[in-house]
Amino acid sequence: MKRVIILTAIYLFCVGFLSPALAAPACHIGICTETVSQAEDDLRGAERAIQEYGDVASGGIIQHITYPDNFMQEMETVISQIAGLADDPLMKAIIVNNSIPGTTEAFRRVKERRPDILCFAGEAHEDPGVIGSVADLITNVNNIYRGYLIPLAAKKMGATDFVHISFPRHMSYELLSRRRNIMEAACNDIGLKFHFETAPDPVSDVGVAGAQQFILEKVPAWLEKYGPNTAFFCTNDAHTEPLIRQIVAHGGYFVEADLPSPLMGYPGALGIDLSAEKGDFQAIVKKIEEAIIQKGASGRLGTWAYSYGYTNSAGLVELARRVIDGEAQLDLESLTAAFEKYTPGARWNGSYYVDINTGIENRRHVLLYQDTYVFGKGFLGLTNEQVPDKYLNIR
Secondary structure: OHHHHHHHHHHHHHHHHHOOOOOOOOOEEEEEEOOHHHHHHHHHHHHHHHHHHOEHHHOOOEEEEEOOOOOOOOHHHHHHHHHHHHHOOOEEEEEEEEEOOOHHHHHHHHHHHOOOOEEEEEEEOOOHHHHOOOOOEEEEEOHHHHHHHHHHHHHHHOOOEEEEEEOHHHHOOHHHHHHHHHHHHHHHHHOOEEEEEEOOOOOOOOHHHHHHHHHHHHHHHHHHHHOOOEEEEEOOHHHHHHHHHHHHHHOOEEOOOOOOOOOOOHHHHHOOOOHHHOOOHHHHHHHHHHHHHHOOOOOOEEEEOOOHHHHHHHHHHHHHHHHHOOOOOOOHHHHHHHHHOOOOOOOEEEEEEEOOOOOOEEEEEEEEEEOEEEOOOEEOOHHHOOOOHHHHHOO
């Protein structure tokens, strides 16, 4: 009996040693996202990582948590939740997407206890100098490059005029105002007429409904004023759906949303149900494209074919796994390679963040963009375009 027990123990040890699939994971990766009600795409990206690598409770490597919807009022809860992931002795990386205020303090607490844990901040909301003091990697949408690339895309699509729609609160944000100024300079250089229009702020007294009604009423008038080949860009998500709806109905062009996703504005504007295609972005794009072509708007509206939030979650988990396993580095090339795993057919590009006041480049802070997909036409190849240096210094 004793001999059988010993042989069984040896067998189980060898099986565990020789078969990684049966062995306990060497590391865990934590990811914290919003809930479905706040940012469904970010959460679906985490679920995609769990689908591939399994969750910790089932013997996999992914530990997923969500922070409260009212995170600004419950910041200490957010901080404690994120920092608590470091209690797991197998935890080797923590990703937060979106990296809301409080992420810096959470990462600081993690690093104090476990400096070996990689801390990734996806779409950081805090000042670059603040989050950059503790994060090993930071990602943001490359609004500087997009200031040039969005007008260029509009030109490629056939636009002669470009209308930027925003309001004072957004124009007080440095990166949004810089992007607006870059867009104006780019339009002047490539032969588009630039126009700035002010719309109501959805958080003002008129609310979301009033802001959306304004867009519904003004787009036909703007097309009459600027011409049928006018491209529109808005800085607010609430304006996106009515803008798309009126462009489909009355003409004009829409390159992409402020934070591009095929789910941003299109389902509501087109009146289509995408619940059956949930998480399958190729199927989502196909269904939207069919609806747009049917409505006679082929070639006039675009997006990123894959949600940035979804890819940020899944891609950062993949990069962390590759870095931990010695397969990748913390650089732009490795990051875009990890992202492209989850966006077949779509290319990514980007640059490192440069402080405009000091000129110092932070190679741990990556600004990203995906190629623009035009429904009924395909990808525009924007990731192959060279953004002239002159636009990078516009304030």
